[in-house]
Amino acid sequence: MRDIERYLNIRRAYGGTLTPDGTLAFLMTTTGVPQVWSLAEPETWPEQRTFYDESVSFVTASPTREEAVFGMDEGGDERMQLYRLDLAPDPDPAADPVVPLTDLGDRRAKHRWGGWSHDGERFAFASNRRDEAAFDVYVQGRGEGGEDATLVHEGDGWLTVAGFSPDDSALVVSEAYSSFDQDLYALDLDSGDLTHLTPHEGSVRFLSATWAPDGEGIYTATDRDADRLYLAHVALDGTLTPVVEDESWNVDGLAVDHDTGRAVYSRNVDGYTDLTVGDLDGTTFREGQQVDLPRGVAGGVSFEAGARRFSLTVTGSTDNSNVHLVDVDSGETERWTRASTAGVPRESFVEPDLxxxxxFDGREIPAFFSVPPAAAERDGDGEGVPVIVDIHGGPESQRRPSFYALKQYFLRHGYAVFEPNVRGSTGYGTAYTHLDDVEKRMDSVADIEAAVEWLSNQSAVDPSRVVAFGGSYGGFMVLAALTEYPDLWAAGVDVVGIANFVTFLENTGSWRRELREAEYGSLDDDREFLESISPINTIDAVRAPLFVLHGANDPRVPVGEARQVAAAAREQGVPVEELVFEDEGHGVAKLENRVEAYSRIVSFLDEHV
Structure with missing residues (x-):
């Protein structure tokens, strides 16, 4: 059997962007962390463009030059800096191809990319340089060092820049109050005037905002007056007009080419991506082609000049991530990258059942259920296999059918994998997502108990060998499941999880606290409730062995969450294995660390399960 290291060496190619000359720049994990690579032709050998030990988080090509901007933090601290990268085919050999754009020495801050101007002379970003708890909007030229960065708007919350208007005179700015409540504004760069486009009451989402090609409005995915996200046009006077509506599924992504009006929108259909390309004209979408996608999840559209084609990332349960180019007229796709599967046969990967x-309340909970091939062929004869209940983070997120190398290893190693989208998950309507808000938090944990009950009736599964596994908010769900329903579990694996909501909210990044309080409850108003649902306060109920994994630089869920729950569980006599990486943040990004972490987790589960 191939070992865990082989599976963790399965590569990903994703985040493609097309230069004016048609070169594809993208991220790939060949070196163990994502770096920038490029291709001039499909399925040829790519050229590596960046050479760092840290992960590159995104790359986006200039609209006018053979260059791009990429982002990178240090050790997972999420204080991303921006860099310009020369992508010319014949660069100056004496010049460094990488130019720092936001390097402010000791003044470390977060920089959130906001897009190129159409002339390629400027870019926009949001940053908390002035106040760590708030994001301001900046516009800067493409020169080195960031000395010409101009503060164009002072914010007092979580601001994101969503791009320049077609004539580069304005920006669209989003302000988030929670994951399910945003506002959009038009920021005039000459006057500094900020026009509120989306006044509303209650929680309303305005996502994937982009300017209309005529500059007279903005397109966005919104759930205003609806349970599902739909595509809408918002005029500069605030008039909102639906453009594409679907009562069953969310319209969850949009990309528009300002020069041609060509557009692509995606729908999330039970987790799978459905993609449509056409033309936008005011409040009308003239539908062209359904894109012929492999079954799975796709996104990250980047149009080439002239919008005859666009790139996007495609992945599926049995397909590692690769970048494809799509012909707009025909809807046909061509894979450009060939990210290696490290010698693991593609035909050995398992497709889940939906x-x-x-x-407990009669509600139907969707989940993906994967069974090892040998167990699936057994027809109920013989002993069932152990099962890992893998709970996604967020909580405003969704487990979707994308490629997950660790899952495929567990399946080949004899474990079934069950991935529920408990109440509170996105993808199934706004009402479903709010079913776990604040005082209803533990209802989502009860969905996990119901999942184990369902699994106990599956002939392929051994109900005495069930593992709770999850990261971030999913780590909280693991700890809550172990304390609320201790007799169900053979083991638990908590990756960067929340153990104590009070200390989590007190110590998380100041720029995130208000957003998280909107979901979990506030320290001022809900402290007693937050203490009551924090697993650290009921840790004496835990019976199952526990593995705790964390990064010391985590700005989201501080490492103190791991240390306190590991110590408390040990005091109760629970077998605990604790692993903290000093050079990681909210998760484990570096290949060497991933191999160590998941090798130890596999050994831990083999011993106890």
Missing amino acids: VRYES
Whole structure:
């Protein structure tokens, strides 16, 4: 059997962007962390463009030059800096191809990319340089060092820049109050005037905002007056007009080419991506082609000049991530990258079944259920296999059918994998997502109990060998499941999880606290409730062995969450294995660390399960 290291060496190619000359720049994990690579032709050998030990988080090509901007932090601290990268085919050999754009020495801050101007002379970003708890909007030239960065708007919350207007005179700015409540503004760069485009009451989402090609409005995905996200046009006077509506599924992504009006929108259909390309004209979408996608998840559209083609990332349960180019007229796709599967045969990967199970209140909970091939062929004869209940983070997120190398290893190693989208998950309507808000938090944990009950009736599964596994908010769900329903579990794996909501909110990045309080409850108003649902306060109930994994630089869920829950569980006599990486943040990004972490997790599960 191939070992865990082989599976963790399966590569990903993603985040493609097309230069004016048609070169594809993208991120790939060949070196162990994502770096920038490029291709001039499909399925040829790519050229590596960046050479760092840290992960590159994105790359986006200039609209007018053979160059791009990329972002990178240090050790997972999420204080991303921006850099310009020369992508010319014949660069100056004496010049460094990488130019720092936001290097302010000791003044470390977060920089959130906001897009190129159409003439390629400037770019926009949001940053908390002035006040760590708030984001301001900046516009800067493409020169070195950031000395010409101009503060164009002072914010007092979580601001994101969503791009320049077609004539480069304005920006669209989003302000988030929570994951399910945003506002959009038009920021005039000459006057500094900020026009509020989306006044509303209650929580309303305005996502994937982009300017209309005529500059007279903005397109966005919104759930205003609806349970599902739909595509809408918002005029500069605030008039909102639906453009594409779907009562069953969310319209969850949009990309528009300002020169041609060509557009692509995506729908999330039970987790799978459905992609449509056409033309936008005011409040009308003239539909062209359904894109012929491999079954799975796709996104990250980047149009080439003239919008005859666009690139996007495609992945599926049995397909590692690769970048494809799509012909707009025909809807046909061509894979450009060939990210290696490290010698693991593609045909050995397992496709999950999409199932639904009934929870405590009769609600149907969707989940992906994968069974090892040998167990699936057994027809109920013989002993069942252990099963890993893998719970996504967020909580405003969704487990979707993308490639997950660790899952495929577990399946080949004899574990079934169950991935529920418990109440509170996105993708199934706004009402479903709010079913776990604040005082209803533990209802989502009860959905996990119902999942184990459902699994106990599956002939392929051994109900005495069930593992709770999850990261971030999913780590909280693991700890809560172990304390609320201790007799169900053979082991638990908590990756960068929340153990104590009070200390989590007190110590998380100041720029995130208000957003998180909107979901979990506030320290001022809900402290007693937050203490009541924090697993650290009921840790004496835990019976199952526990593995705790964290990064010391985590700005989201501080490492103190791991240390306190590991210590408390040990005091109760629970077998605990604790692993903290000093050079990681919210997760484990570096290949060497991933190999160590998941090798130890596999050994831990083999010993106890």
